[in-house]
Amino acid sequence: MDDKSQLTWEEVSEEDDGDPGYENFSRIDFNLWTDDPSVLRASEDLVSGLKGHKTLNRTCMMVLLLNLYRCWLMDETKWLAYMRGKDRYCLCRKYNKNDISWTGLTRSVDHLISLDHIEHKIGFYFRGVVVEKGKCSRARLRGSFADLLESEYGFTDSVIRRHPQEEVVILKDTDKIPIDYKDTNHNDADGKRKFLKRYNELLEGTYIDLDAGDYKAKESMWVDLSRKHCYRVFNNGKKTLIHGGRFYGGWWQGIPSELRLKIIINNMKVVECDYSGIHINLLYAKEGIDFNCLGKDAYQLPEYDITREYRNFFKVLLLAALNAKNDGLAKKAINRKFNKTPYKFPSEKPNLDEAIKHFKNYHSPIAHHFFKGVGHALMNTDAKIAEYVLRKMTEQDIPVLSVHDSFICPKIHEDSLISSMREAFSRHCGFSLERAIRFYRESESPIKRARPSRVPRVNITYEEHSTNEALGVYSDDFMVDLTSINDSRLVNRIMNYDHNGEIAKYVSIPIEKEPEVPSMRIVPRRELIVH
Incomplete structure (x- = not known):
């Protein structure tokens, strides 16, 4: 194939690298931190002569090294996954105590690549007619650099810590983006924070x-x-x-x-x-009804077979009915779940309109709460x-x-x-x-x-x-x-x-995939975008 945009990342990777195991990864954690002199010295040495603000460069390098070394301790083949997209680094200061920036992080990664200290694979995003799929960029320590960190700088597992002021009570907006908030007596954020500590x-x-x-x-x-x-x-x-x-x-x-x-x-x-x-219990309680005294199962409707698959289906239907603001959005959510894990549900998908009608009748005392976004x-x-x-x-x-x-x-x-x-x-x-x-x-x-x-x-x-x-x-x-x-x-x-x-x-336990019966599938043409 000459047109690389038609290839999946796995196909390109197999062609270039054999079997690099990109699925064995850990996501970057911006809240790793240390005051250990060995890490600070290594970070200082590595950013010497690097363009940009020296202190920010050193901090970004420190967080990067801690993440890479953490992966190495778990498994020498484990990758660190991170985003190269600039829009992914818009965290407000409340959740970014190390003040990690897109410029500082990518500059640090690129510098380690230039020194041949890490292996690296750029990420991607496929925008297709049927499927949208992407993977983060990947990086991992080379063995020689890991040995250098341990022998020359004294890295051990004890150097990896968490930022002492890390925020553990997170607020997101309707687009699921973390946003700032202030502590008040009403929200008791400080009490929640102290308990979590x-x-x-x-x-x-x-x-x-x-x-x-x-x-x-x-x-x-x-x-x-x-x-x-x-x-x-x-x-x-x-x-x-x-x-x-x-x-x-x-x-x-x-x-x-x-x-x-x-x-x-x-x-x-x-x-x-x-x-x-x-959630069924809580909704009935709002109506002054103890659901447990009714003597019926929340997910076993008389119109359907009593099987685990149908029970799973009505659990998903309930979740969609509580979180979606209308039945159209609920149907889309149910269909996504069916497509993602079809083995959990009946082999023949029930008619959604009929299933929703039966579910509302079965739970008529609380049906007026459905499709109004009460889930949160x-x-x-x-x-x-x-x-x-x-x-x-x-x-x-x-x-x-x-x-x-x-x-x-x-x-x-x-x-x-x-x-x-x-x-x-x-x-x-x-x-x-x-x-x-x-x-x-x-x-x-x-x-x-x-x-x-x-x-x-x-x-x-x-x-x-x-x-x-x-x-x-x-x-x-x-x-x-x-x-x-x-x-x-x-x-x-x-x-x-x-x-x-x-x-x-730092232990990583591999769990293998069930053997599959080989099947043919058609891969639609997709547009390849570097991500």
């Missing part, structure tokens, strides 16, 4: 790992275990922080749901508890519920991982978690979960428990763990069994924490 400190000192085993995902992925730092995102540009507010940032939010029970916290097994149909307001309520749960557990120094309305904690603390969830629900919804306890083991329950699956065990117990006399149970019921783990690197990490209390900070 305490919560992140607890997570930072907690060993959190994953036993992915031989799990295969729909798409290949790499889990970055160092991403434990959480923040909150509020929406729609309201200075009072009344829309959204969910917790983001943790790597556990990006893994398939089936893997969550394979998470390990301080060498302990975990349990996951979540609210079933929380509901998210704010479930975020308040999540905050209450996390605060209660953090006060007890119990690490809990939040996936919005779902919570993961060591199995030994399961009762404390459920108690906190009950309190939070009652406080913000007005109805007590005690009346719904009869559904506790059913799918209709507002809280449903997912327990760890049983695995074959051999007659070897976890080493050097005695009984817990207060609970009257063996700690082996709660601790991870090393003999059931096939990954030797995971066993080493567990043993290091068990004996030395050392947490492996």
Whole structure:
């Protein structure tokens, strides 16, 4: 082919570089920071003679080096992904404490390229008739430069830190662009910020790992275990922080749901508890109705088969009905979801007009809330519920991982978690979960428990763990069994924490893609734009 604009980036890359593994990447983090003399000296030396403001150049080089070295520690083949588009660097100072500019960052990258210190691949954006697709630019350390940073400048994993004034309460406008806001007594931004600092400190000192085993995902992925730092995102540009507010940032939010029970916290097994149909519950509560007393499932309509695929479909329909401002936009959102993950839904797409009609009839007491964009307001309520749960557990120094309305904690603390969830629900919804306890083991329950699956065990117990006399149970019921783990690197990490209390900070876990049946597809002609 002579016309490169018809090629995908992968095809061009294979032609040039073999198989460079561009999907194994970590996004640049502008909030990495350090005051370590070794990094500052390396940054100073590298920008010597470089055009532009010396201090800004040095800061941009410092952040770039920290990001590149962080990727190197996780995996020597991992790429750092960043944007070369100038419009991507319009962050206000509130969220850009290092004052990273497009000019300074690209100048630093280009300088390292000229010194042959990094490998680099320019990004792209395809604008096609059917598909729009793009990839960020990629960079990674060359082995010789990584060795130089460690031998000549003394780089170690301890030099990588986060900016002490990093903003963790983020406000976005209707275009999802972060915008400035002021702290007030009404929005309690400072209180939210202080709690997040305490919560992140607890997570930072907690060993959190994953036993992915031989799990295969729909798409290949790499889990970055160092991403434990959480923040909150509020929406729609309201200075009072009344829309959204969910917790983001943790790597556990990006893994398939089936893997969550394979998470390990301080060498302990975990349990996951979540609210079933929380937005349905909240909307009914607005109408003075306790949905759990109605005895019906939020997503199983009588006109449709009772299958996981239809249940997934009506969950997506509800999400679209709450976030879209009209049914036309809702249909577009549903179609996008169908096209992105068709394996999750019925093989034959239901008629959307009929499905919406049936759904509104099924939930007639709350149907007047649909297609009015109430989603962010509901998210704010479930975020308040999540905050209450996390605060209660953090006060007890119990690490809990939040996936919005779902919570993961060591199995030994399961009762404390459920108690906190009950309190939070009652406080913000007005109805007590005690009346719904009869559904506790059913799918209709507002809280449903997912327990760890049983695995074959051999007659070897976890080493050097005695009984817990207060609970009257063996700690082996709660601790991870090393003999059931096939990954030797995971066993080493567990043993290091068990004996030395050392947490492996920079770990990247590869999860392979399920084998696919080869199929033919037509690739439309696209316009190639450097990005």
